[in-house]
Amino acid sequence: MISLIIAVVGCFLLSFIVFGGGQIFIPFFKILLVDMMHVDDNLWQSALTLSNATPGVFSLKLAFVTGYLAAYGEWWGYLAMFLTYTAFIIVPMVIMVLAMKVFNKLQTNKYMIIVNHLMKPVIAGILIALSIQLLISVMFPLVQFNELNNYAGIAQHPFFRDWRLWAAIAFVPVDIGVIWWMTKKYKINIIWIILANIVLAMIVFQPWLV
Amino acid sequence: MKNSKKHKSKPEVSFWTAVWFIIKISIISFGGGNAIFPIIKNQAVDKYHWITDAEIEDIIVITNSIPGPSTVEAMSYICIKILDSKWKGLIATFIGLLPHVLIFFSLFMLGTAFLPTQYLNVVYIAVIPVIIVMLVGLSMRYFRNLNVELSYPLFFGYFVFSVAFNLFIPSPYNIPIILICFVILIGILFEIWKTHWYKKHPAIVIQQPKIKTGLNIKNPEYKLLLKKSKAKNASKTWLLEVFDQMELSDINTKYKILWSTEGIFFKPKWGFILKDVLND
Numbered sequence: 269m270i271s272l273i274i275a276v277v278g279c280f281l282l283s284f285i286v287f288g289g290g291q292i293f294i295p296f297f298k299i300l301l302v303d304m305m306h307v308d309d310n311l312w313q314s315a316l317t318l319s320n321a322t323p324g325v326f327s328l329k330l331a332f333v334t335g336y337l338a339a340y341g342e343w344w345g346y347l348a349m350f351l352t353y354t355a356f357i358i359v360p361m362v363i364m365v366l367a368m369k370v371f372n373k374l375q376t377n378k379y380m381i382i383v384n385h386l387m388k389p390v391i392a393g394i395l396i397a398l399s400i401q402l403l404i405s406v407m408f409p410l411v412q413f414n415e416l417n418n419y420a421g422i423a424q425h426p427f428f429r430d431w432r433l434w435a436a437i438a439f440v441p442v443d444i445g446v447i448w449w450m451t452k453k454y455k456i457n458i459i460w461i462i463l464a465n466i467v468l469a470m471i472v473f474q475p476w477l478v
Numbered sequence: 479m480k481n482s483k484k485h486k487s488k489p490e491v492s493f494w495t496a497v498w499f500i501i502k503i504s505i506i507s508f509g510g511g512n513a514i515f516p517i518i519k520n521q522a523v524d525k526y527h528w529i530t531d532a533e534i535e536d537i538i539v540i541t542n543s544i545p546g547p548s549t550v551e552a553m554s555y556i557c558i559k560i561l562d563s564k565w566k567g568l569i570a571t572f573i574g575l576l577p578h579v580l581i582f583f584s585l586f587m588l589g590t591a592f593l594p595t596q597y598l599n600v601v602y603i604a605v606i607p608v609i610i611v612m613l614v615g616l617s618m619r620y621f622r623n624l625n626v627e628l629s630y631p632l633f634f635g636y637f638v639f640s641v642a643f644n645l646f647i648p649s650p651y652n653i654p655i656i657l658i659c660f661v662i663l664i665g666i667l668f669e670i671w672k673t674h675w676y677k678k679h680p681a682i683v684i685q686q687p688k689i690k691t692g693l694n695i696k697n698p699e700y701k702l703l704l705k706k707s708k709a710k711n712a713s714k715t716w717l718l719e720v721f722d723q724m725e726l727s728d729i730n731t732k733y734k735i736l737w738s739t740e741g742i743f744f745k746p747k748w749g750f751i752l753k754d755v756l757n758d
Contacts, residue, residue, distance in 0.1 A: 283546050287655040291510065293547075295650065318586050321598045323605075324504045324578035326511075327547045332579045333586060353579065354572075360546030361554045361568050367544050368555060371536065379666065385627040386636065386665040387539045387658070388620040393640020394542065394654055395617035398512050399610045400645065406606045419648045427599040436603060443607045451611060458520040462506055462608050469604035475596040 271305050272348050275338035278304065279331045279352045283359035286327070291416045293327040300334065307337045331356035407440040409433060432473055439472050491528070491560040493570055499526075500553050500574025505581075507549070508605045512538070514549045516612030518556070528560045535619065542654040550575065636661060 278300040286293055294316065301307045301315075315337075319329040335352030339345025374380040404413045409428035412421040428436050447461060503521065507514040515538055522528045529537075537555055541548035550571065557574075558567030585593060624633055643657045 285545060286547075287542075287545050287653050292650045292653055314589065315586060318582060318593065321593065321595065322578070322582045322585065323506060323508050324582065325507075325547055325549045325575060328550065328575060329579050329582045332583060336583070349583070353576075357550060357572060357575065360548075360550040361571065363544050363546050364541070364551040364554050365558070365564060365568075367540050367551075371540055379669075382665060382669055383662055384539070386661055388535075388623075389628065389633045389636035390640045390654075390658060390661050391535075391538055391542065392617040392620035393637045394512060394644055394657070395515075395613050396637075397641045397644030398509075399613040399617075400641075402509055402513065402606050402610050402613070406603050406610075409603075414645060414649050414652070416649050427596050428603075440603070440607055444611055447608055447611045451615070457525060458517060458608065458612070459502070459506065462605055465604040465608055466601055469600045473600045473603065475594075475600045 271338040271340070272335075272344075272351075274304055275300070275334050275348065275352050276355045279334055279356040280359060282327075282331070283356050291326070293330065294416055297327075297330045297334070301337060305334075305338060311337060328353070328356065403440070403444075407437060409436055427475075435472055439469070443468075491526075493561060493566060496557045496561055496567070496570040497574040500557070500571060501577050503553070504575055504578040506605065508602055509609055511548060512542070513609050513613065515552065516609055516616050518552055519616055520612060522556050529556060531619065533559075543658045 282293065282296050282300065286296060298312065301312050302309060315330065315333050319326055319333075322329070332349050332353045335349030336345040338348050338352070401414060404411055409425040410422055410433060412418050412423065414420070425433070443465065447465070450456060450461065451458075499521065503514065503517055507517055515534070519534045523531060523534055537552050541551040544551070553574070554568055554571040557570045558564055561567045561570060621633075624630065628636075640657060640661070644652050
């Protein structure tokens, strides 16, 4: 039961102290799960691998599984995971409601206007930097660049190796060009573009081949 | 939000539409964090017109500078907006984010051995190019009011700094909040110093009169000035009158000439500044 309290309070606090999203949460969840709750290292590793591989909100998935791991296999783990999920999700919701209130009040403030102008190049920079990093990760799957605790490195990708590596290097720039042209010329729902692209990638990379 | 409370009209969007919106986005979003915003923008702004372009820009700024996962924050904002109620919006976000977490959990129970890793890899390499294109498109939006809100050198200075910060500061120290705090600090200090500087070296503002009288251009120096001033729509005669009032050498050495709809600015020669200061 103590582990449940640690898990719930831990998730609640994690949501408070971490800014942004995604990979930033990994070290904090590692401290909570491995160091404080003494969860088996293999379980932690598989939780990490899975939340990285599946789509959606990274930290939310880890918060959910924290509740299950807190029970060490007992039946109440299935209830506890909803508790940690709630504890984790409640913080950003409340903060967002408060932030919008403050933001709406300050909109006419002289310094707020300056801050707003300053934020434009900063956010544009963040988005461009993110797209560069994403481009490196798909176009050169063997290169690691500015990943967590691994600034730069080269390691063979378990899937994109041999002919698939060359296929990726050729596929990504052509694909980006085609998508760019399509979105400029036609107004197609992005969901359809993504689905069509998944089919195309399946044909190119043939994941059923070993 | 206060205005929407006052007139209790029927919400245009049903509760389950909002839930489905979140389920759909959470299931197709790879890349995490800011990479989800292009898809949110495409669906909520371009397709359903639930929120405006300006709102999504504000959301990105705000969620990057407050604690907590930014995706959840953005989704709860949109749900509150479209359902016109705080509680409904938050509950819709809560329910809408559950399915993809449950999918993850059932895969976790099955164990990593059953995970179709190679298929997920292919889905990843298919989704990310779409997100890259949309991210670039989204960031282009921030370049629209260029040179109106911030001058070119300042804008590109901050932009390059931001890109470099994100790429060259090793993760996890490259979180946006550090960058944002730093830029705000620099920006505010710069602003204070600039106002101080302008008190010492005031800009000369001359209003454009409505009636224009004839004058001939004879002095070659005038011609040069006219070219420099880039006064596309200003009446040349009026400009000449203005130049007559000032010493030509003074204009050339001390001032930069700017033309606007209200009049002509002889801005003290000192490059990059926010233009709204001139209106004070």
